[in-house]
Amino acid sequence: MHRRSFIFLFLIALLAIGASYVVFWPNASSKPLYGINNPFVAREGLDLQGGVSVLLVPRPGQDVSPAAMQAARNQIEQRINGGLSVNEPDIRIQYSNSQPRIAVQLPGLNNGNQQEAIETLLKTGKLAFWDTGHDRIPEGTTLKPQNYAQYNQGVQPLFTGKDLDVSSLGIGQDSQTNAYQINFAMKGDAVGRFSKFTANHIGEDLTITLDGGVIESAAINSQIPGSGRITGSFTYTQAQRIVEVLKYGALPIAFSIQSEQTVSPTLGQDSINKTLVAGALGLGVVILFMFLYYRLPGFLADISLVLYAIFTFAVFKLIGVTLTLPGIAGFILSIGMAVDANVLIFERLKEELREGRSLSQAIDMGWARAWPSIRDSNCSTLITCAVLYFFGNNFSATIIVGFATTLFLGVLISMFTAILVTRTFLKLLVTTGLFRHPGLFGLPVDAMNAASS
Template sequence: MSTFLIIWLVASIIALAATIIMQAERRVVELVLILSLAAFATWVSLPNNPGLYIDINGDGVGEIDRDVEIRQGLDLAGGVQVLLETDLDEGQALPDGALDEARRIIESRIDALGALEPVVQVRGERRIIVELPGYEDPESAVELIQQTALLEFVDFGPAANSLPLLPGTPVETNFEGRPDSEIEDIAEEEPLVPAIEAETVFTGDIIQNADIGFDPTTNEPVVEFSLTPEGRQLFGDYTAANVGQPLGIVLDGILLSAPTISTAITEGQGVITGQFTVDDATQLATQLRYGSLPIPLRVDSTSTIGPTLGQISIEQSIVAGVIGIIVVMAFMLIYYRLPGLAATLALLIFAVINLAIYKLVPVTLTLPAITGFLISVGTAVDGNILIFERLKEELRAGKRIGPAVRAGFDRAWASIRDSNLSTIIICFVLWSFGTTFGAGAVRGFAVTLALGLAINLFTAVIVTRTFLHFLLLPVPEKTIDEQPWLFGLTKKAA
């Protein structure tokens, strides 16, 4: 755990304990919590943040161990864009739902790559577009997207024990699901190694889950898998009937390994070895876990979007955001005076809480997402304006400052709540639309706007009211006749 986080937690606990012991007012407790939250959010928002590390058990393994940084989308960070097209004969019809199923599988594989906010969407009747923000290796991305990862468990027949079953040996099977050209391609790549004929017993369809593991003896990467209930029964029956025989594990026509069956395997779990690197094992596990593509796809185009445009966009967005916030703060201070000061402080806390959540969730920032944040700043100010106008009405009606502040917040709350919640509902509709149709820009806009609106319900009411309470402590029982300048009023109350 970082030193700053420890200090913050200890200080917060001490402050809260002292508050309770002294039986302080509820506003003091609120102020302590608000300032503590603001301090933590500011720390998270700082550039080059060291990240969060919390070791609860004290065993040296952090239960919480993660980087805290801004994730940028394709338009800001650059990345890879791949356009795929179905590779079918002219006039051949697509099976119903095949393109959507291919999109789902590709999206699952891309998620395993660690790409930030990947966009995988269907374009037209035969195309799929894939966008990988922050990804710098287009070749491996294309390979993972296209590869079908045909895994076969094969039987080499009676002469199995006399065959040279070495990893990397081409294997020709009777499985009809493999394209005819695949063995020819293998032969071209490995011309000095003759292919071994074998009979396919099972395919990767019997695998329910797969993940990377490490051999406890050699510490080499392996792929651990578990079987479906049906696959467990088939695997158990086959291994029981073939004890002492090798079982070949073949990936895309290449022998990975051929372990000898020493006993019946009925637990429904197994390990694939094959002199993998960590990346190879991870990729194979991903392909087995998410299945093969239902239709062949070819790459129509691949483009790498550089970070230069992204950097320019970031700088322009930051400048626009800073200018906008400064103008809003200046307006609030000039027009509303003391309440405007409270709103300005609340707006600063609103901004750092938003940024902290973007880092912690994390939220991928794109230009539409930044637009959503800037609009949420406007809604935050709208809430304060509504409150302060109601406050002025109460003051003009002759109420003292303290009761007028309470009445202004209480009567404006319902309008602020209803307007923000209705917009959040619209954001949910936009997010659903973006998720269903692969419109990542719409989804990013909806997420940041909804977060801003939710945070505004806290900052515009609770934070602003708490700050205003302490700013007005010297004058709670005065009337607007005595202090008109505090609220930007020039006329005395009637």
């Protein structure tokens, strides 16, 4: 038993060191410490760091049914989350004079080249492969399909983005020129059709367009067996944007920007500082109370509480949780859950000590009797978080999503610290044989049997 406790202590120490590295070590944007960078950063929401607000309206002459608008909204959300790496965006369908539009708020895009990122959202993402005979069309120009109807299926392209294998899309570089290129591969029956077409049209020009604009037009030099590359005069960022658009699908509706504005943090730096001070004061009061009321176990719980805060914030940075004010509130609330578990354990521990049991027995029985209450209360909170997350995701209430996410993670980690960390510390007390005085556990001298454990 003692050996297992020391093993757990060693694992806790390793976790604490790793979590401290993630939380406290300078990140990649700061000056490296001893030449080592920490790539993990805390992501802030729109209310903490500001961002960009864009209003998108459908272009005239399109199907703007509710189903089409919802599909477009979902595609935009996928592009933002997967391509632009913007966490917790706010994307909503709104109506003005019965006309639908999509309002998009993007945290953190108020710095740098935001216009190119926004234009990525507007691309309908329709990739097309055309046979243009022996005509090489300049890049950046608009292809007129009717001029090459004799080489294609009328005004229909030979291949489209639907024929691409999404998992094959990637960015490479030409080994000789170092120019960036987009690697692709066909899927299904398009593999054979593409191979057969290129074998039968060697010497002719194959032109690739994205939303009607030419991104490459080059001669077919040999048979291409189902995979190839798109080369053009684009930068790495431009190639990345094209891959993002192709990977997350075409928009069913073409949009234009009605308005675009930079959004300042809704709270302001002063409110953020006050929130952090309030959180620190709350944590300090809890630590002080646990120490004064529970004495030695309370001191061990305080150590566990500090480790809990470090573990939780490290997880937030590792998985990229976006911190908003509601999210921070969920984190602070989970501190109460962590203390609640310790309170249940310590009260049961004191009861067992009053019954005259040894410290070792009191720890085992106290934890065993407190566990059902800890399990049930935390499970009910986790279920509530899951419900909040579901409704927040389905009704575009990102504020609720942030709160539910941080509270859910905080409760899980609080259970870990209460069950493993605090219990391990208490078990190690037994091995020392030094801490048996009733006053160390907040009990009168005659209320505890000091029998040897």
